[in-house]
Amino acid sequence: MNTALPKDVIASLWSYDIEKIDLKKHKKIIISQVLNWGSKEAADWLFSYYGKDEVAKIADSIPRGQWDKKSLNFWSLILGINPKERIL
Numbered sequence: 001m002n003t004a005l006p007k008d009v010i011a012s013l014w015s016y017d018i019e020k021i022d023l024k025k026h027k028k029i030i031i032s033q034v035l036n037w038g039s040k041e042a043a044d045w046l047f048s049y050y051g052k053d054e055v056a057k058i059a060d061s062i063p064r065g066q067w068d069k070k071s072l073n074f075w076s077l078i079l080g081i082n083p084k085e086r087i088l
Contacts (some may be wrong), residue, residue, distance in 0.1 A: 005030075023049070026051050031058045034050040036071045056081055 010018055012033040019060060021030070029052060034042045035055075047055055060081040064072065067083065 006041070008039050008042040009034060009045055012036075012042050027054075028058050028062070029057055031064050032066060034067045035059055035062075036066075036076050054078070055079065059083070 004023055005013070005018065007023065009030065010017055013021065013030065016026075016029065017031075023030070031046060031050065034046045038046070050058075056079040059075055059079055061081055064083050066084050072083070
C-alpha cells in the first residue's frame with residue numbers, strides 16, 4: 001500500500017491501483033479525484049501537500065467534462081478557476 005497517501009485520499013482513488021500511484025507523476029489524477037470526490041480531510045491534505053497555487057493551476061487544467069458539476073461550482077468559487085471544455 002502507498003503509505004504516503006492518507007486513507008481519506010486513498011478513498012478518493014478507488015478506481016486506481018494505489019500501489020502504482022506516484023505523488024508527483026500522478027498529481028493531476030490525485031487532485032482531480034480529491035476535488036471531485038474527496039472528503040474535507042482529503043482536501044486538507046491535498047492543499048497542505050501540493051499548495052493552493054499548484055492545486056488551482058492543475059484544477060484549472062482539468063476539462064469541464066471531467067468534473068462533477070457541484071464540485072466544479074464549489075471549487076470555482078474557492079480557487080477562482082474556470083476550466084475549459086475539451087475540444088476533440
